[in-house]
Amino acid sequence: MIKRLFIANRGEIALRIIRTAQRLGMTAILGASEADLSSTPALMADEVAIIGPAPSSLSYLNVDAVIAAARAARADAIHPGYGFLSENAAFASAAAAAGIIFVGPDVSSLKAMGDKLMARKVGIEAGLPVVPGGEAADKDAALVRAQETGFPVLLKAVSGGGGKGMRRVDSPETLLAEIDTAMAEAQASFGDPRIYVERFIASGRHVEVQVLGDGKDAIHLGTRDCSIQRRFQKLVEEAPAPAMPDDARSAIQDAAVRLTKHLNYRGAGTVEFLVDSETFDFYFLEMNARIQVEHPVTEAITGVDLIEQQLLLAEGYPLGFRQDDLSMTGHAIEVRINAEDPDANFRPSPGKVIRAAWPAGPGIRVDSHIGSGGIVPPFYDSLIGKLIVHAETREDAVKKLADALAALKIEGVATTAGLHRRIVQDPSFRRGDVDTRFFGSFSA
Amino acid sequence: MSKLPLTPESVAEIVSILDGSGYDRLDIKTDAFRLRVQREHVADSKSGWSQDWDFSAQDASKSAETTALVEQLADSLCAISAPLPGMFYRAPQPGSPAFVDIGDTVTQDTVVGIIETMKLMNPVHAGCAGVIEGICAENGAMVDGAATLMRVRKI
Numbered sequence: 001m002i003k004r005l006f007i008a009n010r011g012e013i014a015l016r017i018i019r020t021a022q023r024l025g026m027t028a029i030l031g032a033s034e035a036d037l038s039s040t041p042a043l044m045a046d047e048v049a050i051i052g053p054a055p056s057s058l059s060y061l062n063v064d065a066v067i068a069a070a071r072a073a074r075a076d077a078i079h080p081g082y083g084f085l086s087e088n089a090a091f092a093s094a095a096a097a098a099g100i101i102f103v104g105p106d107v108s109s110l111k112a113m114g115d116k117l118m119a120r121k122v123g124i125e126a127g128l129p130v131v132p133g134g135e136a137a138d139k140d141a142a143l144v145r146a147q148e149t150g151f152p153v154l155l156k157a158v159s160g161g162g163g164k165g166m167r168r169v170d171s172p173e174t175l176l177a178e179i180d181t182a183m184a185e186a187q188a189s190f191g192d193p194r195i196y197v198e199r200f201i202a203s204g205r206h207v208e209v210q211v212l213g214d215g216k217d218a219i220h221l222g223t224r225d226c227s228i229q230r231r232f233q234k235l236v237e238e239a240p241a242p243a244m245p246d247d248a249r250s251a252i253q254d255a256a257v258r259l260t261k262h263l264n265y266r267g268a269g270t271v272e273f274l275v276d277s278e279t280f281d282f283y284f285l286e287m288n289a290r291i292q293v294e295h296p297v298t299e300a301i302t303g304v305d306l307i308e309q310q311l312l313l314a315e316g317y318p319l320g321f322r323q324d325d326l327s328m329t330g331h332a333i334e335v336r337i338n339a340e341d342p343d344a345n346f347r348p349s350p351g352k353v354i355r356a357a358w359p360a361g362p363g364i365r366v367d368s369h370i371g372s373g374g375i376v377p378p379f380y381d382s383l384i385g386k387l388i389v390h391a392e393t394r395e396d397a398v399k400k401l402a403d404a405l406a407a408l409k410i411e412g413v414a415t416t417a418g419l420h421r422r423i424v425q426d427p428s429f430r431r432g433d434v435d436t437r438f439f440g441s442f443s444a
Numbered sequence: 445m446s447k448l449p450l451t452p453e454s455v456a457e458i459v460s461i462l463d464g465s466g467y468d469r470l471d472i473k474t475d476a477f478r479l480r481v482q483r484e485h486v487a488d489s490k491s492g493w494s495q496d497w498d499f500s501a502q503d504a505s506k507s508a509e510t511t512a513l514v515e516q517l518a519d520s521l522c523a524i525s526a527p528l529p530g531m532f533y534r535a536p537q538p539g540s541p542a543f544v545d546i547g548d549t550v551t552q553d554t555v556v557g558i559i560e561t562m563k564l565m566n567p568v569h570a571g572c573a574g575v576i577e578g579i580c581a582e583n584g585a586m587v588d589g590a591a592t593l594m595r596v597r598k599i
Contacts, residue, residue, distance in 0.1 A: 359495070
C-alpha cells in the first residue's frame with residue numbers, strides 16, 4: 001500500500017496527482033524547486049520537500065537530488081508525472097534501489113521504449129507495421145537509407161521524445177547539412193548523437209491509444225487524435241479520434257493492446273500511430289511509458305481516473321476491470337493554454353498572471369496550477385493550463401469549447417487562448433477533418 | 445487530508461446551481477483561497493461562467509531573484525537590454541569564449557548573448573553599433589525583461 005507519495009514534478013500535473021493521491025487517503029509530498037515553493041501545488045500538497053535551485057538540471061532533472069529528497073521524506077512511492085524524469089530508466093532503477101516504488105512501468109519497458117530504434121524493433125516483433133526507414137550510423141548510411149525510403153524524410157533522434165530532435169528533409173542536397181545539425185542537437189538534448197531516418201508521411205493523422213497493463217493482461221481505453229501540432233508539439237487533442245471507420249479504429253486499438261501484452265507492460269501507457277488520412281493504413285511510431293498531458297480527454301469519455309490506475313498498478317494490483325466493462329461516452333476535446341505569444345512567433349511569456357478567469361460549468365474541466373496572482377517562472381515549459389470539454393457529440397463539444405474559450409480571460413501574460421479561438425472557428429477543424437499539416441496551412 | 449478546497453466536479457455543480465438561480469456571481473474567501481465564480485457574457489445573448497482562483501500565499505517576491513535594472517543612459521551610450529526575462533548566458537556553451545567582451549566592436553546584428561526562457565534559447569542582438577563599454581549582468585544571472593545587460597559606446 002502506498003501511504004506517502006512523492007511527486008517529482010511541478011505545475012498542473014503535480015496538482016492533478018495531488019488531487020487523486022489525497023482522495024485515496026495518501027500523504028502527497030511535493031518535491032519542488034526553489035522557484036516553485038509558493039506555487040499552487042506546493043500550497044496544496046500535504047508536505048513540500050525542496051529538491052534544488054530553480055533550473056531543472058539542478059532540481060527536477062537531478063536524479064540524485066530527487067531520490068535523496070524522497071528518501072528523506074520517507075516516501076514509499078514516487079510519481080514522476082510527464083517530462084522530466086518520467087521515462088528515465090536510471091531514475092526508475094535508483095528509486096527501486098532506494099526501496100521506493102516507481103509509479104511507472106518496469107525498467108525493461110522504459111529501456112525498450114526509450115530508444116526509438118529499439119522501440120521500432122519491438123514493434124515489428126509484436127507484428128505492428130512501422131514507417132519505412134531505419135538506423136543511419138553516419139552520413140553515407142543516412143543518404144542510402146533516405147534514397148531507399150524516398151524524400152521527404154524525417155530525421156529523428158534515437159533517444160528523442162516529446163517531438164524534440166525531429167527534422168524534415170526534402171532533398172538529398174540538404175540532407176548532409178541537416179544531419180550534422182540533427183546529430184549535434186540530439187547530443188545536446190539527449191546526450192546521444194544517434195539518429196535514424198523515416199519516410200515523412202505528409203497527410204498523416206496522429207492517433208494514439210491509451211493502454212493499461214498489469215504485467216500479464218492489457219486493455220485499451222480508446223483513441224485520441226493529436227494531429228494539430230506546431231513543430232511536433234501538440235496543441236489540441238480529442239477523444240475518440242474523429243471521423244475514423246470502426247474497423248480502422250478496432251485495428252489500431254488491437255495493435256496497441258498486442259504491443260502492451262508483448263512487453264508484459266505494467267502501468268499506463270500510450271501507443272502512438274501515424275494514420276494515413278485516406279486509407280487509414282497505420283504505422284506504429286512509439287510508446288510513451290508514462291501519463292500523457294492529454295490524458296483528461298480519455299478520462300472524460302471513460303470515467304476512469306488514470307492517475308488512480310497508475311497508483312493501483314504500481315502497488316501490484318491486477319487490472320480492476322476488463323475490456324468489456326468499459327464503455328465510452330460522448331466526445332472530449334482538450335486545448336493547451338500556453339504562456340506564449342502566437343502573434344510574436346510563439347515567444348515565451350513568463351511573468352505574473354494578474355487575473356486568471358478560467359471557464360467553468362457542466363462538461364468543462366480545467367487542469368491548471370495558475371490562479372489570479374500566480375507566477376509563470378521562466379525556467380520551465382510554458383503550459384499554464386488545459387481546458388477540457390466533454391459533450392454527447394463532437395459537434396456539441398466544439399460548441400462548448402467555443403463558448404468556454406469566450407469566457408476565458410488571462411491577463412498579465414500572453415497566451416495561446418486567442419489562437420484556439422481561431423482554430424475552433426476553422427471549417428476543417430469543425431468537420432473533424434484535420435491531419436498533421438493543419439497547423440502549417442492554418443497559420444500561413 | 446485533502447487541502448484542495450473544491451474538486452472540478454464541485455465547481456461545475458456550483459455553476460449549475462447558480463445558472464438556475466437569479467445570481468450572476470459567487471465570491472468565497474477563506475484563509476487559504478478566494479474563489480469567484482461569475483457569469484461572463486460571451487456572445488450576443490449567450491453567457492458562460494468563469495472560475496477565478498486566488499491563493500493569497502502566492503508571493504511574487506519569492507519566485508526568482510533577478511538582477512540588473514533598467515537604467516538611464518547618456519546620449520553617447522546605448523543599452524543592450526534583455527528581450528525576455530530569463531537566464532542570461534554570455535557564451536554559446538559552458539567553457540566556450542564569450543560572444544563579446546569589453547572593448548569589442550559590435551554592429552546592430554551582433555549576437556552578444558543568449559537568454560534562456562522556458563527551455564528556449566533566444567539570441568540577444570546588440571541592437572546598435574559601437575564598442576562594448578560595460579557588462580551589467582553576470583553569466584548565468586536571472587534577468588528581468590528589458591533589463592540592461594550591456595552598455596555600448598556608439599560610433
